[in-house]
């Protein structure tokens with residue numbers, strides 16, 4: 001029985017076969033079990049000898065069983081792996097082209113502007129979109145009853161409370177944060193999202209983007225402001241463009257100016273001058289107001305500075321001759337798909 005079982009174990013190829021052999025070995029009617037039972041009929045002096053023979057036979061069979069199990073497991077595993085490998089090969093689909101994403105037009109514009117200003121020696125800074133009234137208005141010399149502070153123009157988070165906060169209405173509060181946290185010289189640009197309670201139309205969305213520039217150093221003059229604006233508008237729109245300043249008023253700059261460029265429409269065929277007055281307004285600018293310097297503890301006798309700010313969306317719109325700004329925040333895939341590499 002033992003020799004026959006051992007041979008069967010050695011040649012078994014499946015788990016089922018092994019289970020059957022194992023059952024035979026462990027069966028209560030197996031020769032081994034029968035012999036064990038018959039022990040009690042033996043004279044006591046023969047029992048140890050026969051007992052240890054039985055024990056040895058059992059141990060050998062168990063070892064053979066273990067070895068067979070290991071062998072059969074490996075056999076079955078490699079058979080299964082081979083079969084599964086065939087499965088994968090059979091079920092492979094032909095490759096499919098997946099569309100990759102594109103950077104949003106605003107992101108592309110912001111990156112171009114950041115590159116441009118960093119190449120001119122500016123650092124890029126950011127500030128919070130939820131601002132304190134102090135940073136958004138007070139420190140910028142926008143007095144309490146200035147119309148821009150009325151609730152209908154700004155999104156307040158807790159209007160009327162003593163420490164009220166709002167969605168910033170421009171990137172200028174970051175001027176304050178920069179001057180509070182750094183000592184001049186400061187050459188920084190601040191791109192970011194800003195919010196106003198505007199009714200959306202072809203040229204306005206309630207959330208849009210601005211880029212703020214701030215320079216504070218010794219001996220900074222209005223000429224530096226003008227040259228910086230000329231340089232960046234030409235770098236962005238092309239050398240054919242002209243920039244000019246027009247007197248304006250902002251509470252946080254003195255003197256203040258709006259800057260305009262020669263009106264351009266750009267398309268796939270390049271940029272050209274459009275009709276009308278021939279000029280289009282881009283943003284606001286001016287020399288940092290002494291009262292603003294006072295709020296951040298910078299000595300206006302030692303330092304002077306300029307700042308300007310403009311809409312990134314508007315610049316993007318002009319470059320691609322976009323008719324309606326409202327498509328920009330819409331996330332319409334048909335529009336987004338066309339944004340790849342337009343700039």
Ligand code: PHE
Nearest residue numbers: 170172250284285307308309
């Ligand atoms: N913050 C102004 C606006 O939002 C623009 C501006 C920036 C004007 C810096 C002067 C200096 O319209």
